[in-house]
Amino acid sequence: MSLVGKSGILEIGKDAYGIVHEGGATNSGFIVGDEGVIVVEGLETKKLAHMVKTEVKKVTSKPIRSLICTHFHGDHSLGNEYYLPVNVIGHALCRDEMIERWDYSVNRFATRYDENDPAQAAEHRNARPTPPDVIFHNENMTLYLGNKRVELYYFGKAHTSGDIVVYLPDDKAIYSGDVVTEGSGAPYSEDGFPASWVNVIENIDKLDIETIVPGHGTIGDKSMAQTELQFLTGLRDETRKCYDANVDATQAMSDISVSGFESWSDGDMFSIAVSRLYKEFSGEI
Template sequence: MAKAFASQGDTAEKKISFTEVGKDLWAFTAEGDPNSGVIIGDDSVMIVEAQATPRLANMVIEKVREITDKPISHVVLTHYHAVRVLGASAFNADQIIMSDVARGMVMERGQEDWDSEFQRFPRLFEGHESIPGLTYPTTTFSDSMTVYLGNRKVEIKQIGRAHTAGDSVIWVPDEQVMFTGDIVEKHSACYCGDGYFGDWGNTLDNVKAYDPQSIAPGRGDALVGREAVDEAIELTRDFVNSTYKPVAQVAARNGTLKDAWDACREVCDPKFKDYAIYEHCLPFNVARAYDEARGIAHPRIWTAQRDLDMWDALQG
């Protein structure tokens, strides 16, 4: 490669924040690193997103133990990506929940994704020796399921494709709070390398239709209040559209992937270059947008070698 991926040089530890987004609902955030959510019920705790390693998961557990001693009974994984799921073993939960589609993606491409992300983002995988293997759910659902933490009702739903084919959201109706995974981000680039550009906007509309009072997004700060929620949804929409449109225009005239990269940067750099993980996401986003614009409906599997080949092509 002419140079390393941007994420390979991202070695600084991030400042952790733990923000209450509703009564007994918390967002664990870390300056653009993958977020986790905490839902405290009458008798137990649900975790949303397990982090990349047991080491990082234990940082979430430390924050949980500052506010409650209730046992962690459930871990919900909104999709299959390694940085979201490989820390699950640390929680010792009774149930690990994923959509049927997300479980299928673990089966289809989980190991390749782990190898790829390990190469891309070494800081997130410090302590990787403690990962026992791929994370598989104990419980799956199609479309939706409901979990009761005592009297607290938690709805886990698929409301459309966006970041991946198997995305789920977690809705807590008593507080009108949603945990969106990477469907919504706050001042952080969307990773679209396994995404569906054509569906993402409709899925954002479906999020908005719930009228959430607060959102714990996939990356970036917690979104507390309708104004913050609406702003983040529209900025996420703008990011996705601004990435896809210039790439699709290049693909329509049979331009190269490098042409698409240049066109995307021209549009997106002025608006988003200060977003967390922007440089990390951009090559994968362009590659997926280029595929989708040329009629490749479903994201191709990223492997460690495909990452390198794509990056070499973009370096010209």
């Protein structure tokens, strides 16, 4: 039975779970093997880490051995410290990015709580930097939990410099981090590389996938990635035309409309994506 559109604690494969939310809260998951558990995404807070650990305990008494960090953003990683002393696994560029941008990340999330939840804001400001301490530099890394095979892929810059996706070949399932999200508009690319992102999703599209646990949104199948690919490809091509015609970036933001995605072709996220594309084309990023 397809899980597409579903949320909750879902078994997305054999001994593999998604913790999936409607309405945009950051998703996570965990994989149980003979030798222990791998959690995907440290999430943002102590409270959320506790929630994930509680869900793990409902399924197994085996220990959490590793935590996979898909990218440096705080909603995916400020909670990493509550899993220590596990290994935090990620790409080398994610490690660099998390170290270099720790203060930015903490501030971005802490300020959201300053007014209504000062204790949570303080937790963020006191967060311990926990970049990946087991890293890979190339395109992939494979983990085994006993017989359970977990493949990590880095296909290039996308939503950030250091995004990885977590692929379970036996289950045809993937935890995509924010490289794929349930779309209702231009994806968040404040720290992103939308032109390179196209290539990354093209690579994901080559994998044998039936189930996607997106970074945000309900469960998808391959069409979720393909929709985002179609939008980003259209946006890249339209923006390139403007760039080549020396249209200034601000004008391009209002001129461009991606065919088939008219309702996505507006708003702050759309403007940010156009501006990031201009920087990619000029070589500034």
